[in-house]
Amino acid sequence: MTTPTRYIVHGIDPASKQRVRKIIEAPTAPEAEAIAAAIGVEVIGSEIDVGPSGNAVPAPPGASSVDATAAQDEEVIWSGHSSLWSKFWWLAGAMVIVVTAFGVGILGAFAGAWLVIPIGMLFAAAIVGGSVLVCRSQRYTLSNQRLRLESGIIAKQVEELELYRVIDTAADQGVIQRLLGVGTVVVVSSDQRSPQFVMPWVHDPRALREQIRQLGEVRRRWRKVSEIDIS
Structure with a gap:
């Protein structure tokens, strides 16, 4: 079995767009780069960690090729929520309410027809706000x-x-x-x-x-x- 070697993998953090370095133990450089890519690093290249003595640093006894990656502190790779497109029909309904309210308010022949406009706007705003809140709550x-x-x-x-x-x-x-x-x-x-x-x-x-x-x-x-x- 090949003894793992400690590599320094250079890359870019997609979230911050800053250059980062990851210390990863693996049998070969391509495997170290593959592990770095798996945790979300945009890999630029890698080199052997030669240590202060100038010699390659071997992995600790019993270490596997992914120990350095898996044993590190927990790191957020991705975070998100459902798209607002999931509430399309609710948003379309809000638009229909707005258009209808303006139509009735402008063309309505009864007294106080203009009041339909702000009432319709309030209903539409409640629907849109509720849709956004539901998406962001997950x-x-x-x-x-x-x-x-x-x-x-x-x-x-x-x-x-x-x-x-x-x-x-x-x-x-x-x-x-x-x-x-x-x-x-x-x-x-x-x-x-x-x-x-x-x-x-x-x-x-x-x-x-x-x-x-x-x-x-x-x-x-x-x-x-x-x-x-x-x-």
Whole structure:
């Protein structure tokens, strides 16, 4: 078995657009760069960590090629929520109310017809505000260790899925969703409480699904978890 070597992987953090360095232990430089890419780094290149003595620094005894990545402090890779496009029909209804209110207010032949306009505007504003609030009240967070859903407007509920439990992932997009750049990511896991973790109407679902798949593989290798298919 090849002894892991400590590499310095140079890259760019997509969120801050700042240059970063990751210390990763792996048998080869390409494997170290692949691990860095799995945790969200835009890899530029890598080099062996020669240490103060000028010699290559080997990994500690018993370390695996992903120990340095998986054992580091938890780091948020992605965070987002369902797109407002998921409330399209509610928003369309609000627009219909506004148009109707202005039509009745301007063309209405009864006394006080103009009052329909502000009333209609209030109803429409309530619908739009409620739609935005519902979308923002559900936030998905992907770290290098787990997938988390925080939901609720007043009372908050947190649901978490450890990435090493991920069995399969899928990204579903209809025709309209593909045009809008959104879709649904489905994560199948061995968690008995919630075997399916569904994230509807998220942006760039294929890229998100691939990130979850790669990070799940890294966590399984670090925890030495393997999938056994019993048929």
